[in-house]
C-alpha cells in the first residue's frame with residue numbers, strides 16, 4: 085500500500101494520527117478486496133466478473149472456469165461453503181488441501197478456504213491480477229507430478245520471489261503473516 089504522495093499526502097499525514105491512518109489503509113484494503121470479489125454475491129455473478137476480467141475462459145460447471153484448455157482453473161465456493169469444491173470434491177475433517185494431481189493451487193484464505201486457483205503449466209509466470217487474485221493468496225497446495233516446485237512472486241516493479249514450495253506434493257495451510265495477501269504472480273513449475 086503506497087503512502088500518499090504530494091501536497092495532499094502531506095496534508096493527510098498532518099491531519100491524522102498514525103492510528104487513524106492505519107484504519108484508513110485497512111478500510112481501503114478491504115474495499116479494494118470487496119470490489120474484486122463481492123462477498124456474498126451470487127456465484128454466477130462472480131463467474132461472470134472473472135470471465136469478463138480474464139477473456140478466453142470457459143465456464144465448465146456451476147462454479148468453475150477453465151482457461152487454456154484446463155491449464156488454469158478457478159473454483160468459487162458455492163453458497164454456504166467455505167471451500168471451493170468442484171464436482172465430486174469433498175471437504176476433509178479439518179480443512180483440506182484438495183488440489184488435483186498434476187496441479188498447483190493457491191487459496192484465497194488460510195486453511196485452504198475461499199476461492200481456489202489451479203495451475204498446471206510450467207515455464208510461465210502468471211499474473212494473478214488476471215483473476216482478481218492479486219494480494220489474496222493465504223495457503224497453497226502443490227500437487228504436481230515429478231516433485232515440481234512452485235514459485236510465487238510479489239510485484240515490486242519486477243517479480244520478486246516471496247516463496248518457493250518444497251518438491252510436490254507439499255502444502256501450507258497458512259503462508260505466514262509476512263507473505264499473506266501479497267502474492268501477484270505464480271510460476272507453477
Ligand SMILES: [Ca+2]
Pocket residue numbers: 218219238239265266267268
Ligand atoms: Ca502484491
